[in-house]
Amino acid sequence: MGAKTIAVLTSGGDAPGMNAAVRAVVRSAISFGMNVYGVMRGYNGLLNGDVKEMNMRSVSDIMQHGGTALFTARSPEFNTPEGVKKAADFCREKGIEGVVVVGGDGSFRGARDLCGAGISCIGVPGTIDNDIACTDYTIGYDTALNTAMEMIDRIRDTTESHDRCSVVEVMGRRCGDIALNTGIAVGAMATLVPEVPYDFERDIVERMKAAQRTGKRHYIIVVAEGVGHTQELTERIQAATGIESRATVLGHVQRGGSPTLRDRVVASRMGYHAVELLNNGASNRVVAMKGEQIVDFDITEALNMPRIFDENLYRVSARLSI
Ligand SMILES: Nc1ncnc2c1ncn2[C@@H]1O[C@H](COP(=O)(O)OP(=O)(O)O)[C@@H](O)[C@H]1O
Ligand SMILES: O=P(O)(O)OC[C@H]1O[C@](O)(COP(=O)(O)O)[C@@H](O)[C@@H]1O
Numbered sequence: 046m047g048a049k050t051i052a053v054l055t056s057g058g059d060a061p062g063m064n065a066a067v068r069a070v071v072r073s074a075i076s077f078g079m080n081v082y083g084v085m086r087g088y089n090g091l092l093n094g095d096v097k098e099m100n101m102r103s104v105s106d107i108m109q110h111g112g113t114a115l116f117t118a119r120s121p122e123f124n125t126p127e128g129v130k131k132a133a134d135f136c137r138e139k140g141i142e143g144v145v146v147v148g149g150d151g152s153f154r155g156a157r158d159l160c161g162a163g164i165s166c167i168g169v170p171g172t173i174d175n176d177i178a179c180t181d182y183t184i185g186y187d188t189a190l191n192t193a194m195e196m197i198d199r200i201r202d203t204t205e206s207h208d209r210c211s212v213v214e215v216m217g218r219r220c221g222d223i224a225l226n227t228g229i230a231v232g233a234m235a236t237l238v239p240e241v242p243y244d245f246e247r248d249i250v251e252r253m254k255a256a257q258r259t260g261k262r263h264y265i266i267v268v269a270e271g272v273g274h275t276q277e278l279t280e281r282i283q284a285a286t287g288i289e290s291r292a293t294v295l296g297h298v299q300r301g302g303s304p305t306l307r308d309r310v311v312a313s314r315m316g317y318h319a320v321e322l323l324n325n326g327a328s329n330r331v332v333a334m335k336g337e338q339i340v341d342f343d344i345t346e347a348l349n350m351p352r353i354f355d356e357n358l359y360r361v362s363a364r365l366s367i
């Protein structure tokens with residue numbers, strides 16, 4: 046028997062496209078004859094009773110906006126056995142039988158715990174990092190990639206005009222996917238990711254000198270946040286090569302902005318799939334994308350899957366960047 050009353054929340058770092066996922070959950074739920082609540086500020090809304098009943102119009106005009114209309118939070122209180130019990134008790138009080146959690150791996154751990162406390166949960170991957178092992182794609186990734194690319198193109202203009210080296214840090218706490226893809230798209234001379242250790246002399250200094258001998262006069266180096274020490278690295282490059290160097294940390298600009306078509310469509314498909322699962326009585330699942338197909342996995346199995354780094358793409362990047 047499927048859930049009759051469900052809720053939707055967004056949790057962890059926001060990502061462009063989360064609004065399209067919320068809209069899809071609300072509209073699908075209503076079309077299946079369910080009642081649906083929007084939970085404010087991630088798991089905090091379940092702890093503080095901050096929920097609102099949604100109707101068809103509650104999610105009008107939000108899809109084109111970045112951020113999340115439900116707001117988001119990282120909730121330390123929920124991340125305790127007492128917090129999970131309190132949230133589950135609140136759901137029971139409200140008659141909420143199922144919760145769709147749009148967020149990253151941390152949020153899925155929370156969803157798994159809430160399932161353990163008796164509430165059916167479905168995870169929908171929403172994070173710009175693309176760092177969730179079970180899915181080829183996370184909502185927000187495409188928008189973040191395009192924003193980072195556009196920003197680095199701008200940095201290139203000034204880098205070129207000054208014959209400089211620019212070291213640009215992009216987001217990705219433990220995952221080099223944003224760095225690797227934007228590095229290829231902007232023609233970076235080197236791309237550093239947390240998955241592959243690098244050697245300063247071999248991978249940076251010697252490459253720059255070799256490129257210089259072919260006539261190159263300006264350089265873009267893309268570094269994933271997870272590699273760290275971007276300012277220090279920039280100073281070392283200037284000291285070792287004599288080439289004037291500047292560091293730019295792109296930061297949260299990558300998390301904002303109107304979502305791309307891909308993010309809106311994938312988010313809509315995933316949100317619909319999540320509600321279909323709850324309507325069929327499923328629980329403890331994560332929605333994922335494999336190739337172009339929307340599929341789902343058991344949350345615990347999904348959280349235990351190892352992330353596979355795209356070695357082939359890394360090789361392409363290394364060959365082209367000089
Ligand atoms: N191991 C865990 N058990 C229960 N809840 C968790 C756990 N890890 C994270 N959460 C909850 O999910 C929220 C979001 O997780 P976080 O890792 O910050 O972001 P993301 O979901 O984007 O990876 C946390 O603030 C916390 O409330
Ligand atoms: O919003 P905050 O707390 O500054 O977090 C920054 C982190 O959030 C992210 O943008 C997304 O990470 P999550 O998906 O785990 O929330 C990371 O790339 C970055 O390291």
Ligand SMILES: [Mg+2]
Pocket residue numbers: 057149150151172
């Ligand atoms: Mg995370």
